[in-house]
Amino acid sequence: MMNDELNHDLLARYIPRPGRYALLPELTAHQRVALLCRVLYREGYNDHIAGHVTVKQDDGTYLANPWELTWGEVTASDILRLDQTGKVIEGEWNITPAINLHMDLHAARHDVEVVIHNHPRWAGVWSAAGRIPPVYDQTSALVDSDPVLYDEYRGTVEDTVLGRAVVTALGAQKWAMLANHGVLVVANGIRQAHLRAITLEWRSRLAWHVEALGGGAPLPAHVALATGERTDANGFPFLWEAMAREEIRRDPTVLE
Structure with missing residues (x-):
């Protein structure tokens, strides 16, 4: 059975009848980005003001x-709009000097909508050790591949050469562990980005x-692969929505 058929069967089995439940309110693009930052902050993507998310429009x-803001305090009105060079064209804050990493990645990977870089606690331990964490349970297997290990730290990624x-x-992979540094996750949308980012930290x-x-x-490798193939393409049913709802309940100002 092909991956899209697996995901179709999984979703058809568990998603309620159309229109029965509103799992999330209708959100703007700015609200979705702010919520992604907030829920990942709760998962351990919380190295002070470090880290950056870009979402292509x-x-x-x-x-x-x-x-200037931690991921745990950002709101929808704080989200910036950038041009293709990484220059701020809408918003009241500054953008990190390391945004060149994102711009280069978006330019190289037209399949990528979302790029996440941060220094989460547990993945940071494994990246500092220069090791890929094994898959010890099914939640660790929700993505169907191992991260790339980039095992050379030569400086911060605002340097153009180092970022490239x-x-x-x-390459064409989904995520990477950057030795002595942090992680890099790419995805084709918010739901997939959320799943990949939290899976990496849980696994670590x-x-x-x-x-x-x-x-x-x-x-076993074949069990981990089959698990990830069922979930990675479209995200685990209801997971992004549940975590977003939890954040909205915790602090409704995230949507402002």
Whole structure:
């Protein structure tokens, strides 16, 4: 059975009748980006003001979080609009000098709508060790591939040459662990980006704990692959919506 058929069957089985439930209010693009930052902050993407998200728009511009704010405080009205060079063309804040990494990646990968870079706690441990965390449970297997390991840290990515080296290392893959640095996740939409980002941090956290106990038995490769093939293309049913609702309940001002 092809991946799209698997996802169709999965969604058809669990998604309620059309119109029965409003899983989320109707959101603007700015609100979706702010919510993505907020929910990832709760998952461990919280290295102070470090980290950046870009989301490509239909008109060729990009929405991005501002440099000055943590991901845990950003609201929809804080989100910036950038041109194709990374220059701010709408918004009241500044953009990180490292935005060139995103611009280069978007230029190289026309299949990519969302780019996430940050230094999450548990994936940061594995990237500092220069290792890919094993898949020890099904939640760690929600993406059907291992991250690329870019094992050379030569400086911060606002340097154009170093940023492009990271883009080259990622190639056509979905995510990367940057040794002694952090992570890079790309996706074709918000739901997929959310799933990939939280899966990487969950996988990293669980693997650290399992290995701290002396190790365990990772999932067989074919089981991990089959699990990821069912979920990665369209996201796990209801997951993004549930986490977004939780954030809205916690702080409705995220939508302002």
